[in-house]
Amino acid sequence: xxxxxxxxxxxxxxxxxxxxxxxxxxxxxxxxxxxxxxxxxxxxxxxxxxxxxxxxxxxxxxxxxxxxxxxxxxxxxxxxxxxxxxxxxxxxxxxxxxxxxxxxxxxxxxxxxxxxxxxxxxxxxxxxxxxxxxxxxxxxxxxxxxxxxxxxxxxxxxxxxxxxxxxxxxxxxxxxxxxxxxxxxxxxxxxxxxxxxxxxxxxxxxxxxxxxxxxxxxxxxxxxxxxxxxxxxxxxxxxxxxxxxxxxxxxxxxxxxxxxxxxxxxxxxxxxxxxxxxxxxxxxxxxxxxxxxxxxxxxxxxxxxxxxxxxxxxxxxxxxxxxxxxxxxxxxxxxxxxxxxxxxxxxxxxxxxxxxxxxxxxxxxxxxxxxxxxxxxxxxxxxxxxxxxxxxxxxxxxxxxxxxxxxxxxxxxxxxxxxxxxxxxxxxxxxxxxx
Amino acid sequence: xxxxxxxxxxxxxxxxxxxxxxxxxxxxxxxxxxxxxxxxxxxxxxxxxxxxxxxxxxxxxxxxxxxxxxxxxxxxxxxxxxxxxxxxxxxxxxxxxxxxxxxxxxxxxxxxxxxxxxxxxxxxxxxxxxxxxxxxxxxxxxxxxxxxxxxxxxxxxxxxxxxxxxxxxxxxxxxxxxxxxxxxxxxxxxxxxxxxxxxxxxxxxxxxxxxxxxxxxxxxxxxxxxxxxxxxxxxxxxxxxxxxxxxxxxxxxxxxxxxxxxxxxxxxxxxxxxxxxxxxxxxxxxxxx
Numbered sequence: 001x002x003x004x005x006x007x008x009x010x011x012x013x014x015x016x017x018x019x020x021x022x023x024x025x026x027x028x029x030x031x032x033x034x035x036x037x038x039x040x041x042x043x044x045x046x047x048x049x050x051x052x053x054x055x056x057x058x059x060x061x062x063x064x065x066x067x068x069x070x071x072x073x074x075x076x077x078x079x080x081x082x083x084x085x086x087x088x089x090x091x092x093x094x095x096x097x098x099x100x101x102x103x104x105x106x107x108x109x110x111x112x113x114x115x116x117x118x119x120x121x122x123x124x125x126x127x128x129x130x131x132x133x134x135x136x137x138x139x140x141x142x143x144x145x146x147x148x149x150x151x152x153x154x155x156x157x158x159x160x161x162x163x164x165x166x167x168x169x170x171x172x173x174x175x176x177x178x179x180x181x182x183x184x185x186x187x188x189x190x191x192x193x194x195x196x197x198x199x200x201x202x203x204x205x206x207x208x209x210x211x212x213x214x215x216x217x218x219x220x221x222x223x224x225x226x227x228x229x230x231x232x233x234x235x236x237x238x239x240x241x242x243x244x245x246x247x248x249x250x251x252x253x254x255x256x257x258x259x260x261x262x263x264x265x266x267x268x269x270x271x272x273x274x275x276x277x278x279x280x281x282x283x284x285x286x287x288x289x290x291x292x293x294x295x296x297x298x299x300x301x302x303x304x305x306x307x308x309x310x311x312x313x314x315x316x317x318x319x320x321x322x323x324x325x326x327x328x329x330x331x332x333x334x335x336x337x338x339x340x341x342x343x344x345x346x347x348x349x350x351x352x353x354x355x356x357x358x359x360x361x362x363x364x365x366x367x368x369x370x371x372x373x374x375x376x377x378x379x380x381x382x383x384x385x386x387x388x389x390x391x392x393x394x395x396x397x398x399x400x401x402x403x404x405x406x407x408x409x410x411x412x413x414x415x416x417x418x419x420x421x422x423x424x425x426x427x428x429x430x431x432x433x434x435x
Numbered sequence: 436x437x438x439x440x441x442x443x444x445x446x447x448x449x450x451x452x453x454x455x456x457x458x459x460x461x462x463x464x465x466x467x468x469x470x471x472x473x474x475x476x477x478x479x480x481x482x483x484x485x486x487x488x489x490x491x492x493x494x495x496x497x498x499x500x501x502x503x504x505x506x507x508x509x510x511x512x513x514x515x516x517x518x519x520x521x522x523x524x525x526x527x528x529x530x531x532x533x534x535x536x537x538x539x540x541x542x543x544x545x546x547x548x549x550x551x552x553x554x555x556x557x558x559x560x561x562x563x564x565x566x567x568x569x570x571x572x573x574x575x576x577x578x579x580x581x582x583x584x585x586x587x588x589x590x591x592x593x594x595x596x597x598x599x600x601x602x603x604x605x606x607x608x609x610x611x612x613x614x615x616x617x618x619x620x621x622x623x624x625x626x627x628x629x630x631x632x633x634x635x636x637x638x639x640x641x642x643x644x645x646x647x648x649x650x651x652x653x654x655x656x657x658x659x660x661x662x663x664x665x666x667x668x669x670x671x672x673x674x675x676x677x678x679x680x681x682x683x684x685x686x687x688x689x690x691x692x693x694x695x696x697x698x699x700x701x702x703x704x705x706x707x708x709x710x711x712x713x714x715x716x717x718x719x720x721x722x723x724x
Contacts, residue, residue, distance in 0.1 A: 042523040043467055046530075050642065093707055098522070099653050102466035106646030107700030113643075113693035114684075121688065209474070209537075213530035220523050256541045262532035271527060275517050283516050 003253040013143075015252070019206065021141035022263065024153040024215055024245035025202055030240025031160055032198050032232045033215035034222065035191065038171045043098075044086060045215030047105040048199050049208045051082030053112025061115060068148070072200050079196040082108055085172035138206055138250065138259035145205060152201050156194050162231065167191065188251050191237075210260035213267060214240060221271035224278035243267035297405045299339050300374055303348060305329055306363045307371035317358040317368060319352055343367070373434045377412065378404040384415045386426035393426045441576055443681045446695045448582035449635050450673025453647035454655075455589045456628050458665050461652040462604040467522065468510065469648040471529035472625065473632045473641045475506040478532040478631070481539045496633055502627025504622065506532065578638060584636055592627060596620050601691050639692035646696035651676060654703045657710065676702055 052075040059074025089100040218239035227234035247263030310317040343349035348367035351361035479502025513524035603610035603617035655668035676699035682696030
């Protein structure tokens with residue numbers, strides 16, 4: 001823990017380079033990646049990161065130099081070629097897009113490895129830097145590398161700001177983009193250029209797998225929080241930056257800790273938090289809402305059962321045993337007990353002998369009016385279906401069983417409007433007036 | 436048998452054992468799930484090592500298969516319950532588990548025999564030294580016997596499950612409506628993919644496993660008229676890739692596993708170009724049958 005805070009004092013210049021480099025790289029990839037994510041090309045980053053390798057090795061074999069610029073140019077050419085092939089392989093052949101990804105990824109990488117084994121046997125000892133492509137060298141980002149990353153971030157930011165509206169249109173509605181005069185090919189080429197550029201620089205700093213994750217995981221996390229494209233891009237960028245900062249400082253705590261994988265793990269944990277707990281779209285809140293809905297529907301079903309088993313017109317509900325309700329509805333006994341307790345506490349149902357052994361229940365006056373309302377919705381919907389959809393009368397009940405829970409005053413008014421003053425449901429039963 | 440011939444034999448068998456599951460991955464558009472599983476097998480192997488403190492073959496295979504099933508489940512969970520697109524789920528899950536595995540390796544098991552280079556690139560050339568001996572009698576390469584066993588297991592699996600796998604590959608809803616247990620077979624197929632991956636990873640490495648799963652099967656997909664034909668063609672393409680790849684690697688003195696994967700890519704490129712140059716004659720389409 002001590003080292004973790006020591007890192008944040010940033011006394012060593014090297015720590016500052018690493019931190020700045022990683023944060024800017026994370027933020028830039030997060031922003032670029034969010035467009036990839038929305039275009040459902042999430043794994044393209046993975047494939048292109050792998051495709052950088054043969055470019056690097058080819059450049060090295062030709063120029064016998066591991067100069068950053070030479071290697072980057074090589075990587076750029078092979079990534080660009082891979083990107084072009086990815087788009088066209090599934091257009092010109094019947095190979096499916098996901099297969100195209102796997103093919104490009106593995107064959108390009110194989111070519112790179114093939115050449116890498118040749119290079120490793122060469123006499124020159126100048127191969128330093130080539131192997132870092134696989135796992136990255138985030139902990140060794142130098143002042144010179146930092147300039148590259150900062151330059152890349154700046155250029156990408158400017159591109160995103162200038163082309164934001166066009167990219168938005170292109171991402172969500174290609175047809176509309178075409179009709180509104182956006183040159184789709186040109187825009188996609190420019191976007192592809194920046195995607196490839198960030199991968200070329202990112203792969204050398206962060207390694208193949210990390211780069212794939214940096215382009216995807218922050219965007220996937222941000223999607224659970226964002227309301228629109230602008231906030232998605234900003235959030236994704238922020239998550240990328242924060243993951244990078246935390247990952248770098250965690251890996252600082254022990255000498256053998258790899259930086260790149262820690263950044264991925266931090267980003268993945270942020271993703272997990274967002275995916276599970278995000279109030280709007282998170283898995284847990286959605287699950288709880290569904291549970292709550294199911295409970296409400298069960299309660300309403302019981303209220304209506306208690307009502308229907310008695311005499312509807314006299315509105316004098318009888319005392320009923322829970323077994324009788326169970327015979328009418330498909331609940332388990334414990335579900336029924338919990339529902340009855342909830343209804344009692346809401347004052348809709350009363351028990352003959354509270355907590356006693358009698359096991360007799362009936363609706364309170366408040367419960368009766370609630371049951372009348374539900375019955376009204378049920379029969380209104382049956383009448384509506386029968387009149388407007390022309391369903392035979394024995395097909396109506398099931399559907400109305402679901403709809404009675406969903407209708408509200410607004411829909412009720414609309415149905416009444418369409419029915420034009422009907423007072424009976426298709427089975428000849430009266431549609432009761434609510435109190 | 437010379438070393439080169441033995442390598443060609445082993446690489447051919449690896450290609451065939453990969454293609455047998457690769458065909459259904461391609462048909463069900465799950466190629467990238469194969470990629471994910473080949474990465475997360477490492478996670479399983481590492482966890483298996485931490486729990487049992489052994490890198491014995493059986494522990495590795497069981498833990499990698501479990502990791503493969505976990506990966507499949509997690510991806511399904513994220514796309515079902517998390518409403519994430521399936522490709523994004525694949526990417527998030529496998530990078531996460533892979534990164535976790537790399538961290539655990541650097542933190543704990545630096546003394547273990549889990550060599551990252553070996554996992555990623557494989558050591559096909561060293562497999563020549565792994566002999567299978569019974570009572571002092573040399574029965575040939577251990578890898579060859581492993582592959583034969585693996586291929587036999589796959590053939591049994593396919594013989595039993597072929598109908599279900601085929602129908603649910605082309606029309607999942609139809610399969611469900613027939614009452615076929617397609618979900619169970621889906622998980623069984625993924626377990627098989629993990630098994631093939633972990634057995635082959637030792638020889639050809641994680642990324643090249645992806646090549647062996649995807650490339651010959653896709654080459655066959657371009658030419659085949661039926662699923663059975665696709666199997667035969669994929670196996671033939673695997674053997675051709677092995678021959679060409681090993682010869683290339685021997686000629687340039689490069690990594691044999693990279694050579695085989697590269698050769699399979701070249702053969703695919705040849706088929707694609709050939710079909711385009713020859714024109715419409717190659718318009719065979721794959722249909723049920």
